Amino acid sequence: MAFGDVHADFETLWSALRAASCVDGAFLPTPPVQAGLFQVVIIGDLVHPKNEREYARLTGLPRFDMYDPEHLLLAARNQAAQLDLLRAYQAAAPHAVHILLGNHDDAVLNGSYTLGTSGGLVHLEFDPERGGVLLPEHLRNWIAGFPRELRVGAVQFSHVSPLPAHTHYDDLFYADRSTKHWFRDTPEYVEMAGLDFGVYGHTQIDDGILLDQDHRFAMIDALHAREYLELMLGDSGDGTLQAVRAVPF
Template sequence: MRKFIAIGDVHADFDTMWAALRAASCADAHGQPTPPVRQGFYQVVFIGDLVHPKNLGEYARLTGLSTFDARNEDHLFAAARQQVRELEKLQAFQKSAPTSVHFILGNHDDGVVHHRYQLGTSGGLTHDEFDPERGGVVLPDHLRHWFQGFLRELRVGRVQFAHVGPLPAFAYYDDLFYTDHGPKRWWHDTPEYVMMADLAYGIYGHTQMHGGIHLEEAACFAMIDALPDREYLELLLDPDQHNPVLSVRAVPF
């Protein structure tokens, strides 16, 4: 039996992320893995989208600016610099427990590596701080290589951790991904996808759950993009069992 702690989409809210890790007894006050994580008894899974604050207020909080202007190259540099600093701390956290800390590749993580698409919000905010063609800077090589090693999914027996959902196509961020409504709507319109994939349980992010983590008991999955609501997911798994999920709960902190 092992305990898994799944952290929803971070979107550069590193203070809340570290608070979740400390509350789950996964990180100490110095940002280092605790003994249960180092020894493999606790497994930590980040579900994707480490970068890009969700709104102008979060950009201002990250940078320390009173207001953030997404068209100002100095502001973009400040946003990139702060994210790089925090990403390096998170990379060091994984290096201290490489078999216990796992990262799923989110579409925003993919976006800062490849620059194929200009990502933004429905309100018109664009995320350009790591796009040199739009006034930003290049993600440093050591972080780019780290991102390129992120998983498309993590399987633990018949339990799947993925950024978007159970379909393999959901893990590739191409034209179809950004034009199809499926990646955002599947969990509501076709929740049976999880059972059709012969999964015992699925843990996904990408679509923000306003009000906290969404546990879909009948269809056996959790939507955990709820870090702003200060919740993480805790699972007890026995991977050797056909139904490996012993317990699953959303934990407030």
């Protein structure tokens, strides 16, 4: 099972995991996950709500002010509490729960980039120089261990695309228009990388998961549309893809 960018909407993530029979009432892996029969992949970007309305929902405030230190503290604390739950969930089945490093997660760790949205929202809650607070060290260490891609045979999971350059969130990454448009402009990248199938996030898909069977990839930043991706792999251990579908929940 693969789940799209979280962006601090943990309520929806837990709902998706429950619908997929991957988490129990105590926020722990179900027996199929613990046994490794179900594999869970979260595609990255755990932090930073996508808009002011989502920040208000996260903090319980009628209106979120991105420049109010008290509002930022609430946003940071509530995200950290949910990250602790997710960390415990993964720790209970590390062989079966995989979380990839997204660019927003990386930005919280390295502090080199202040990310925001086209609407003017700026993510400051984990920036102590601009009114926020540092993410707790144990969570920073946990996130720092996230891989930048996962491969199961010739099936790839990565936050942005099949391109190795898109796994490094540096100046070139943020100046590169293709990080958001490659799947429409150059979908042949998946075949060129020698992959049987690719699963990616980073770019919000408004109508739900984009499943491109011709070019053999899925764009799954679609938790807001209440969909996750289900992949059936062969039993031979070589990652042979047998079936793939978008699942509403």
